[in-house]
Amino acid sequence: MxxxxxxxxxxxxxxxxxxxxxxxxxxxxxxxxxxxxxxxxxxxxxxxxxxQPWVAVSGAVDSELLRAGGKKAFASCSSCHRRSGEGGIGAPRLAGQSVGYLIAASEAYRDGGRNSPAARGKGFVMGGLTDDEIRALSHYYASLR
Incomplete structure (x- = not known):
């Protein structure tokens, strides 16, 4: 991915x-x-x-997961990536990325597959997320444009 x-x-x-x-x-x-x-x-x-101009990736999202992910995003991710998912100075854009990429990247941060100093901080945040929560967050951010 x-x-x-x-x-x-x-x-x-x-x-x-x-x-x-x-x-x-x-x-x-x-x-x-x-x-x-x-x-x-x-x-x-x-x-x-x-x-280069940003163009959101198109793809299907699950509406039930989208709703659950929106609630979790506010609590877990919005302080760095913003509620809109557009990112900030130290956090990349999540909005409009593919569901598959967001799941793979989130699992890599959570499970230690990325080990730079910045990634270790994300691993701390991601460490408490279940597979279902990661799927929900990924569907939520993929749905944003």
Whole structure:
């Protein structure tokens, strides 16, 4: 699963690419893509993707899970990602990402599959979430545009 990255914040994109390069974030194709790139090249790539227009991923969402996820999002996620899911300075956009990607990323944070310093903080927040709560949150954020 991969995220839609056009229009994400520059600082988040740059941090993600550095995490792939260092091995703190695992994805064979992304690790290979950034292997050997200097920080300057990563910064150019991050800036280019950040300047591209955001287009939400289309896909079906479960309305029952959407309602449950909306309630949980306010309590668990909105302080960093905002209720709208648009993200903030230190938190990426969740709104409009695919359900599958949101589930995979959430489970990776919760289960320790991402081990950068920033990811460990998210793991603390995600650690108490059940699989059902992650599914509900993922459907909620995927439904937002």
């Amino acid at each position: 991969t995220p839609h990255i056009a229009g994400l914040r520059n600082n988040h994109l740059l941090a993600a690419m550095r995490d792939y390069r260092s091995g703190h974030r695992l994805h064979p194709q992304m690790q290979q893509a950034v292997l050997g790139l200097e920080d300057e090249a990563l910064a150019v790539l991050a800036a280019w993707y950040a300047e």
